[in-house]
Amino acid sequence: LSIEDLQSALARILTDPPGTADEKLREEFLQACRLVDHDPREQRRLDDIADLLDADETLYAQALDAVSRGDKHAAEPLLRQCAEAGAGEAAWLLAQLLEDIGNASEAMIWYQRALDDGDVRAAEKLAAFGAQPCQYASIVDKPQKGLAAPADRCTFPILVVGRDGLGGVGHLSIPGRRLDHALISAAELAEPTSGIDGLWVITDPGSDHHASLDDMWHAVGEDRAYAVQCKTLLTSRSRAQKWVSSRALDLEALARTPAGWLVVLADSCYTADKSRALDWHSFDYAAGKPREVYWFACGDYDRLYPANLGRVVGAGQWNARRPVREPIVADVMLPPSEVPVCLPDTTLMEALEWVVQSGAQALPVCELSRVVGVVTLADLARHISDHLGVPSAAETVKALMRPATIVPADTPLSAIAQAIADDGIIVISGSDDRPVGYLTAESVLTQTPAGTSTRPATPDHPPLLIPGTGAVLLNRDR
Amino acid sequence: VTGHGHPAAPADLALLSAAQAADGEIALFYAEHRSRLRGFLVGGCGCPEADAEDIIQDTIMVIRQRYWPKVRALPKPAAAAYWFRAAERRYHKLCRRRAGRLIDGDPSERLVGIAHPGDQFAAVDRREALKDMLRELPRRQRQVLWLRLMADFSEADTAEILCISVGSVKKHLNHAKERMQELLRKDGATWEAEVR
Numbered sequence: 001l002s003i004e005d006l007q008s009a010l011a012r013i014l015t016d017p018p019g020t021a022d023e024k025l026r027e028e029f030l031q032a033c034r035l036v037d038h039d040p041r042e043q044r045r046l047d048d049i050a051d052l053l054d055a056d057e058t059l060y061a062q063a064l065d066a067v068s069r070g071d072k073h074a075a076e077p078l079l080r081q082c083a084e085a086g087a088g089e090a091a092w093l094l095a096q097l098l099e100d101i102g103n104a105s106e107a108m109i110w111y112q113r114a115l116d117d118g119d120v121r122a123a124e125k126l127a128a129f130g131a132q133p134c135q136y137a138s139i140v141d142k143p144q145k146g147l148a149a150p151a152d153r154c155t156f157p158i159l160v161v162g163r164d165g166l167g168g169v170g171h172l173s174i175p176g177r178r179l180d181h182a183l184i185s186a187a188e189l190a191e192p193t194s195g196i197d198g199l200w201v202i203t204d205p206g207s208d209h210h211a212s213l214d215d216m217w218h219a220v221g222e223d224r225a226y227a228v229q230c231k232t233l234l235t236s237r238s239r240a241q242k243w244v245s246s247r248a249l250d251l252e253a254l255a256r257t258p259a260g261w262l263v264v265l266a267d268s269c270y271t272a273d274k275s276r277a278l279d280w281h282s283f284d285y286a287a288g289k290p291r292e293v294y295w296f297a298c299g300d301y302d303r304l305y306p307a308n309l310g311r312v313v314g315a316g317q318w319n320a321r322r323p324v325r326e327p328i329v330a331d332v333m334l335p336p337s338e339v340p341v342c343l344p345d346t347t348l349m350e351a352l353e354w355v356v357q358s359g360a361q362a363l364p365v366c367e368l369s370r371v372v373g374v375v376t377l378a379d380l381a382r383h384i385s386d387h388l389g390v391p392s393a394a395e396t397v398k399a400l401m402r403p404a405t406i407v408p409a410d411t412p413l414s415a416i417a418q419a420i421a422d423d424g425i426i427v428i429s430g431s432d433d434r435p436v437g438y439l440t441a442e443s444v445l446t447q448t449p450a451g452t453s454t455r456p457a458t459p460d461h462p463p464l465l466i467p468g469t470g471a472v473l474l475n476r477d478r
Numbered sequence: 479v480t481g482h483g484h485p486a487a488p489a490d491l492a493l494l495s496a497a498q499a500a501d502g503e504i505a506l507f508y509a510e511h512r513s514r515l516r517g518f519l520v521g522g523c524g525c526p527e528a529d530a531e532d533i534i535q536d537t538i539m540v541i542r543q544r545y546w547p548k549v550r551a552l553p554k555p556a557a558a559a560y561w562f563r564a565a566e567r568r569y570h571k572l573c574r575r576r577a578g579r580l581i582d583g584d585p586s587e588r589l590v591g592i593a594h595p596g597d598q599f600a601a602v603d604r605r606e607a608l609k610d611m612l613r614e615l616p617r618r619q620r621q622v623l624w625l626r627l628m629a630d631f632s633e634a635d636t637a638e639i640l641c642i643s644v645g646s647v648k649k650h651l652n653h654a655k656e657r658m659q660e661l662l663r664k665d666g667a668t669w670e671a672e673v674r
Contacts, residue, residue, distance in 0.1 A: 025512060026505040029538070033501050036539055043543065050540045052571060053564055060641060086570050086617075088641030118616030118650055 060087045067093055072101060083110060092119050099125075329416060330409040332444055333428050333437035341366045342375065344398040351397045352380050361424030361441060365401045369434050371427045373401035378424075409436060413444065420444065503550065504542050511558045512538075514629045515565055521612055522624030525569050533572070537564045559635040562625070566639060611661055618642070619654035626651050 036042050063078035076097055082090035095110035108126060115122035340358045342351050342365055355363055355377050362376040375397045383400055405419040406427045420426055420441050430436035512534060519530040541549055541561060549557045612620050618640065625636040626647070637644045 022509040025509040026502075029505045029508045030501055032535060032539065033504075033542065036543075046536065046539050046543050049536055049568065050544045053540065053567055056567055056571075087567075089643070089646065116616060118619035118653065119646070120649065120653055 056085060056087060060090065063090065067097070072097060083113070091117065092122060095122065095125070327413045328409065329407060329411045329413060329428055329439050332413065333439050334443050335437050336435055339364065339438045342397055343367065344372060345396045347393060348380060348383065348395050348397060348400065351375055352384065355380065364404060364425060364427060364438060365397055371404050371406065371435050374404045374423055374425050375401045376424050500546060504538070504546060507557065508538050511561060515562055518562060518624050518629055519565060519569060521628065522621045523566060523569050524613060524620070529572065533565050533568050537561060537568055540564065555631060555635050556638070559631060559639045563639040566621070614661060615654055615657055619650045619657065622647055622650040623654040623658070
């Protein structure tokens, strides 16, 4: 059996039923023309259709024009519209454009769309993305009940609740119970044991899950005292491409924010090769583990894939859960404006006065904005007591100053402990001669180095507090 | 003549006969390409048959109302390509509108079995099964396959209809053929009876 045989079989079967003569067709057409001619409403409708067709054509032509001009700013929105409309090769072009401007996550979505449409070039692109090393994520075994995370690493469980989410995908969705209960159980399980501080929910409000989530807010609010951080990341209707693009953007935001539980309400999730459905996975953030790129596919929404979900999560911008970095001097240094300085020809009495006034242990000595040394309170005091409390008015700090300890900004704090005990102040060198900051004993002791906290940074937009619950809702309807 | 029962003025009559002549041309154009377009919509795009009729009628009327002078001036295959392109666009538009409302992929469509040869309705079932086979192909590949093989458009016209490059047309066709061969190898036996 060959293509040609099939061709003839198809031709026989799928074209008009036999016996529809040209004569009859023409007659039908002319009859339809007469009907249209006497029906202004029908004419209006046809005009509307023509307008739509024209608009499509123009849009795509403009998009192609912008692409060929290299005008990315103009091309992107145009291509996006065309790609959503499935025009020509807009999806492929848009994906390339997005990749060019560094929006890889969304580019992947459009490559996926192009591939779904049969463009095999996109498969190569996607494979290339898949081959990129993923910085933090890898998949570990199913987490044990209770989720006691080993002390030396942080694991992130992901609960995937399927379309039948009230039922049994993932061992935390409890058969026969409502989704809200399942989620609360998940939160209960997570909260006390592993210090996981929130529950995040990703869903598509266009789907049935949204109603369940609304229930959940209430259930959480009425029954539970502890805070459950929830977030619906996806807002627009599920079918629109907007849905996926906003998902991509929001997921990046998500990835930057810590969450104990990531609940994905997807209709069906598969592994990257779609060979096996996902039910339950967790990501291991311990450094140095073998890494694996992870994809979720959401099968039912017009074949759109929140494909980069795993990658975005895996790309590991989960700052707050990152292994704590050793604090460096840049974390706690004082800017130059906050530290008084003296000149080499400042008299000792003046220097003493400034030191006492500023409450510092030492002053940097600057010459033309370059630090030439430091003068310490201890040295000043010793000198003055040597001269019976009356130093000569002509004596300047030049005689007393000692060489400054100058370190680069990424020096670990632990490395400068001795120097700061000796000198009282340390100069942080910048790219040129100017200091970028100073480190004093006080600043080391009083400032909490950024990056050592395990708490999340304050979000740009304050989350919405659900009244009376302590539950926090982030970006619910963005 | 006008259907309104008013006596028509001579100028109107001239216009009217010109319009009637144009309608006659369009009717020929319609009769000539209609069946291929229908095949393309149903087989190549996966359009439900009832919608295909609507799309065909709407688009030919739109062409009559607005684009006929332009289409008429085109060489023959390009004129047909123009209609195909409008129909494809229209179908896609309808799909999107519908997608906003419905869950797609009605499973019953996929559950059509292969009919017993003695089955009275076997022809219908076979048609469905064939459509399923085409459905296995990605959208563009399916469309290209149909336009090139069934509707006999040239590569350039196919590219024009689908707004893609000629190179892409070639690629899509190759992949579609490979895939069809694969499917035929798999389900070939089912089709032997049908083709012979």
